[in-house]
Amino acid sequence: MSAKPKIAVYWTGSCGGCDVSFLEVGEAIVEILSRVEVVFWPALVDVKRSDLEAMPPGSIDYALINGVIRTEENREMAEILREKSKYIVAYGACAHLGGVPSLADLWGKEEIFRAVFGEGFRPGPPPGVDGEARLPDLSEKAVPLEEVVRVDYAVPGCPPPAPLISRFFTALFSGEMPDPPYVFANVKALCEECPRERHDDRRIERIVRPHEIVPDPNKCLLEQGLICMGPVTRGGCNALCPVAGMPCTGCLGPTPEAGDPGAAMLSALASLVRFEDEGEEYFAREDEVLERLADPLGTFYMYAFGKFRRRS
Ligand code: SF4
Numbered sequence: 226m227s228a229k230p231k232i233a234v235y236w237t238g239s240c241g242g243c244d245v246s247f248l249e250v251g252e253a254i255v256e257i258l259s260r261v262e263v264v265f266w267p268a269l270v271d272v273k274r275s276d277l278e279a280m281p282p283g284s285i286d287y288a289l290i291n292g293v294i295r296t297e298e299n300r301e302m303a304e305i306l307r308e309k310s311k312y313i314v315a316y317g318a319c320a321h322l323g324g325v326p327s328l329a330d331l332w333g334k335e336e337i338f339r340a341v342f343g344e345g346f347r348p349g350p351p352p353g354v355d356g357e358a359r360l361p362d363l364s365e366k367a368v369p370l371e372e373v374v375r376v377d378y379a380v381p382g383c384p385p386p387a388p389l390i391s392r393f394f395t396a397l398f399s400g401e402m403p404d405p406p407y408v409f410a411n412v413k414a415l416c417e418e419c420p421r422e423r424h425d426d427r428r429i430e431r432i433v434r435p436h437e438i439v440p441d442p443n444k445c446l447l448e449q450g451l452i453c454m455g456p457v458t459r460g461g462c463n464a465l466c467p468v469a470g471m472p473c474t475g476c477l478g479p480t481p482e483a484g485d486p487g488a489a490m491l492s493a494l495a496s497l498v499r500f501e502d503e504g505e506e507y508f509a510r511e512d513e514v515l516e517r518l519a520d521p522l523g524t525f526y527m528y529a530f531g532k533f534r535r536r537s
């Protein structure tokens with residue numbers, strides 16, 4: 226019998242980026258694939274739901290599921306994988322926190338259909354298909370995996386970056402997996418690993434969007450007025466985006482200390498943004514900060530709306 230860990234990879238409401246992200250590790254993917262037994266990965270091998278259903282309960286060691294839960298089929302597949310697997314891994318921001326797709330919950334299901342397909346659209350069989358074929362129905366909300374099944378681990382990111390993919394497989398192959406639940410990213414904030422210069426007495430005089438300035442290559446982006454989620458977001462990606470000149474958008478999820486990323490970031494900004502009124506400098510109020518943001522929800526909850534919507 227094979228001693229290799231048996232893994233499954235499956236996408237639910239996914240853009241496909243997470244499935245492709247395994248290639249981020251470069252040539253190491255060859256070694257990873259040689260050390261696991263892939264028993265179910267529809268994007269890679271020809272396997273069907275019936276193959277999965279035929280497997281004994283608990284026969285898969287780790288099922289890595291990416292994507293948000295948006296349809297009844299997503300939910301059913303997550304439940305089957307839960308039954309067949311010893312451990313479930315929420316792979317990527319959508320499975321972990323709801324991700325970008327959960328922002329669609331700002332609108333109802335009917336509004337989404339109307340906006341995308343036009344007035345009067347009703348889901349039905351694809352063109353040319355008769356009989357009982359039908360599209361899976363959308364659920365009312367787009368929810369993270371943990372709202373449907375018990376989740377043991379998370380490899381966060383949109384998609385997960387190479388250092389965190391490597392961290393997961395290194396732990397798996399060493400036989401020293403942490404006790405669940407566990408998130409394969411840092412507990413400390415991204416600012417701790419960001420090489421950009423920041424100052425204790427930093428202040429922000431205006432809030433700008435990335436296309437409005439050419440940022441100084443060395444200074445903290447937040448100090449230059451760009452909303453960088455680094456102070457409240459888990460580190461572990463080697464500050465990929467800030468190093469490249471783009472502010473962090475929060476894809477690894479909030480640190481345990483930050484909790485709700487929107488509330489934590491708003492509070493951080495209110496203590497940094499200083500405006501002037503008749504020559505007098507004063508700290509901005511939270512409502513003034515919000516007024517100057519083009520898209521507060523999309524900025525603060527780009528990946529975590531599905532998880533934190535219910536708590537606020
Ligand atoms: S986490 Fe990002 S890359 Fe992965 S499925 Fe969601 S949107 Fe796509």
Ligand code: SF4
Nearest residue numbers: 416419445446453455
């Ligand atoms: S650029 Fe962003 S991640 Fe880097 S120090 Fe500034 S706020 Fe933190």
